Amino acid sequence: MPPGASAMDFFQLFVPDNVLKNMVVQTNMYAKKFQERFGSDGAWAEVTLTEMKAFLGYMISTSISHCESVLSIWSGGFYSNRSLALVMSQARFEKILKYFHVVAFRSSQTTHGLYKVQPFLDSLQNSFDSAxxxxxxxxxxxxxxxxxxxxxxxxxxxxxxxxxxxxxxxxxxxxxxxxxxxxxxxxxxxxxxxxxxxxxxxxxxxxxxxxxxxxxxxxxxxxxxxxxxxxxxxxxxxxxxxxxxxxxxxxxxxxxxxxxxxxxxxxxxxxxxxxxxxxxxxxxxxxxxxxxxxxxxxxxxxxxxxxxxxxxxxxxxxxxxxxxxxxxxxxxxxxxxxxxxxxxx
Known part of the structure; x- marks a missing residue:
C-alpha cells in the first residue's frame, strides 16, 4: 500500500465495497421481511453504504478501546467518545443492529450452520490470499x-x-x-x-x-x-x-x-x-x-x-x-x- 494510505484503505483492502454493499442489501431485505411478518417499524429507514461503514466502525472500535459495550460510546461515561457519537445516533445504531445481516435468508440447499456468515468468511479469506x-x-x-x-x-x-x-x-x-x-x-x-x-x-x-x-x-x-x-x-x-x-x-x-x-x-x-x-x-x-x-x-x-x-x-x-x-x-x-x-x- 502507498505510504499515505489510511486505516480505511487498509480495511477496504480486505473488506471491499462490494462486500459492504451486499451487507446493505441483505440487511434491508431482512428488515423488509421482518416488518411484513411482525408489523411496520416507523423508525426504520433503509441503511446506506455510508451508514454500514460507520456501523462496522463502531463495532471494531470496541476491540480497540476495550469497552464492555459499543453503547458506551454514547453513555457519557469513561468509555464515551463524543467525536464517534456524532457520526450516528445511538437510536440509529441500535436499529441497524436489530436488522443487520450478511445473509438474510437460508436457501433450500443450505445445510451448513455457518450459512449466515460463510460468504463473508470466504470473501475475507480470498482477500487474505491475494493481498x-x-x-x-x-x-x-x-x-x-x-x-x-x-x-x-x-x-x-x-x-x-x-x-x-x-x-x-x-x-x-x-x-x-x-x-x-x-x-x-x-x-x-x-x-x-x-x-x-x-x-x-x-x-x-x-x-x-x-x-x-x-x-x-x-x-x-x-x-x-x-x-x-x-x-x-x-x-x-x-x-x-x-x-x-x-x-x-x-x-x-x-x-x-x-x-x-x-x-x-x-x-x-x-x-x-x-x-x-x-x-x-x-x-x-x-x-x-x-x-x-x-x-x-x-x-x-x-x-x-x-x-x-x-x-x-x-x-x-x-x-x-x-x-x-x-x-x-x-x-x-x-x-x-x-x-x-x-x-x-
Missing amino acids: FRPSQTQVLHEPLIDEDPVFIATCTERELRKRKKRKFSLWVRQCSSTGFIIQIYVHLKDGGGPDGLDALKNKPQLHSAVARSLCRNAAGKNYIIFTGPSITSLTLFEELEKQEIYCCGLLSSRKSDCTGLPLSMLTNPATPPARGQHRIKMKGNMSLICWYNKGHFRFLTNAYSPVQQGVIIRRKSGGIPCPLAVEAFAAHLSYICRYDDKYSK
Missing part, C-alpha cells in the same frame, strides 16, 4: 474469544458460564512476524458441517483435521508451522512434509496423539538430568527431542536439525543450552500457549 504475503514461520492455534479483561471483570458469573458454552471454536494460521491472520477455520461443535469434522469426537484427531484444513493453501511454499500439543503428531507432520510444509510442535502425553513415537522418549527417567540436557531420536528428517529445564519438555520437528544448538532463557549469567528447535519454539510460545504454560504435563 498478504506471510513470513516463512507461522503458527496454528485456537485464539481465545473472550480475551477482554474488562468483560471478564464486569460480567456476571452466569454470563461468563454462558460464554464458555459457545457452540463454535475458532482456529487460525497466523504469520509470526506480523501477527496477521492468514487462514481462518470455524468449527461448529454441534450440528452438521460440509467437512464432516462434526463427527470427530477425539480431540487430537479433530485438531489434526483442522490443521489440514488450515494448511490446504500452504503446500509447496516451505513454510515452517509451529503447533501446540493438541495438533502435534507424527502422522500429521509426515503428511504435511510431503506437501513441503515443515513443522515444529510441543508434545504432551496427555494432549497429543503419540502414535508411532518411541515409548522410551515419552517416559521420564528416574533421575532428572541437568538443566539444558536433552535426548534425541531421529527418523529420516523427523526428530523427537526431550529437553530438560525444571521439567521434561518434548518437541517433534522436521524443520530444524537436532544438532544445531540454541540458547533459551537468557540471563546476565548466561543462558540454558538447548537444540535450535526448542529456541525457535520458545520464540513463538506467546501465540501457541499464551494462557497455558502447562502443556508439558
Whole structure:
C-alpha cells in the first residue's frame, strides 16, 4: 500500500465495497421481511453504504478501546467518545443492529450452520490470499474469544458460564512476524458441517483435521508451522512434509496423539538430568527431542536439525543450552500457549 494510505484503505483492502454493499442489501431485505411478518417499524429507514461503514466502525472500535459495550460510546461515561457519537445516533445504531445481516435468508440447499456468515468468511479469506504475503514461520492455534479483561471483570458469573458454552471454536494460521491472520477455520461443535469434522469426537484427531484444513493453501511454499500439543503428531507432520510444509510442535502425553513415537522418549527417567540436557531420536528428517529445564519438555520437528544448538532463557549469567528447535519454539510460545504454560504435563 502507498505510504499515505489510511486505516480505511487498509480495511477496504480486505473488506471491499462490494462486500459492504451486499451487507446493505441483505440487511434491508431482512428488515423488509421482518416488518411484513411482525408489523411496520416507523423508525426504520433503509441503511446506506455510508451508514454500514460507520456501523462496522463502531463495532471494531470496541476491540480497540476495550469497552464492555459499543453503547458506551454514547453513555457519557469513561468509555464515551463524543467525536464517534456524532457520526450516528445511538437510536440509529441500535436499529441497524436489530436488522443487520450478511445473509438474510437460508436457501433450500443450505445445510451448513455457518450459512449466515460463510460468504463473508470466504470473501475475507480470498482477500487474505491475494493481498498478504506471510513470513516463512507461522503458527496454528485456537485464539481465545473472550480475551477482554474488562468483560471478564464486569460480567456476571452466569454470563461468563454462558460464554464458555459457545457452540463454535475458532482456529487460525497466523504469520509470526506480523501477527496477521492468514487462514481462518470455524468449527461448529454441534450440528452438521460440509467437512464432516462434526463427527470427530477425539480431540487430537479433530485438531489434526483442522490443521489440514488450515494448511490446504500452504503446500509447496516451505513454510515452517509451529503447533501446540493438541495438533502435534507424527502422522500429521509426515503428511504435511510431503506437501513441503515443515513443522515444529510441543508434545504432551496427555494432549497429543503419540502414535508411532518411541515409548522410551515419552517416559521420564528416574533421575532428572541437568538443566539444558536433552535426548534425541531421529527418523529420516523427523526428530523427537526431550529437553530438560525444571521439567521434561518434548518437541517433534522436521524443520530444524537436532544438532544445531540454541540458547533459551537468557540471563546476565548466561543462558540454558538447548537444540535450535526448542529456541525457535520458545520464540513463538506467546501465540501457541499464551494462557497455558502447562502443556508439558
